Amino acid sequence: MWGTLAEGDCLWVSPIPFDSLQVGDVVAFKAGGKVVVHRIVQRAENAFRTQGDGNWSRDSAPLAAANLVGKVVERDHRGVRFSVAGGARGHRRAIVLRAISRWRLRLRRGRSLLYGLLRASRVAVLLWRPRIAVVSFASPAGPTVKYVHQGRSVAFWRPQAGKWECRMPYDLILSPPSR
Helix, strand or coil: CCCCCCCCCEEEEEEECCCCCCCCCEEEEEECCCCEEEEEECCCCCEEECCCCCCCCCCCECCCCHHHEEEEEEEEECCEEECCCCCHHHHHHHHHHHHHHHHHHHHHHHHHHHHHHHHCCCHHHHHHCCCCEEEEEECCCCCEEEEEEEEEEEEEEECCCEEEEEECCCCCCCCCCCC
């Protein structure tokens, strides 16, 4: 439930009659052997459709009365209690959070496309020339080559395993050595 709940939050769940739930409420329910917390996005005849605030698609199975644990009314984030918006206000909040999530993904895709073009053009090699120390050493797994910039390991080459690891943005200027 990105944007509404954070990892490590403690939730206060209140038992509530199934019929009194409304679109926008955040509910805890049993699904697939675990407890899931999602927001109600649509009322069906004898069930509700749920969806996480950060998810783009609704849950595949409708929420039935037998699976309901309760309505999430508060959350504790690092010792501070907050109420959890439900009803129409919560529904509006979820719509905004999903829109933000979509824009974040689009920005991330655009940024990764731009980064890929920059890597392919090799322009960074001409403009950025950091002093990178190359350190070779033997380990129980075989020889390892370590690339260090300002006291920080930025890349590793393990020739026997054929494994190359390089951190961003150093992958713009470093390439795996040929065998």
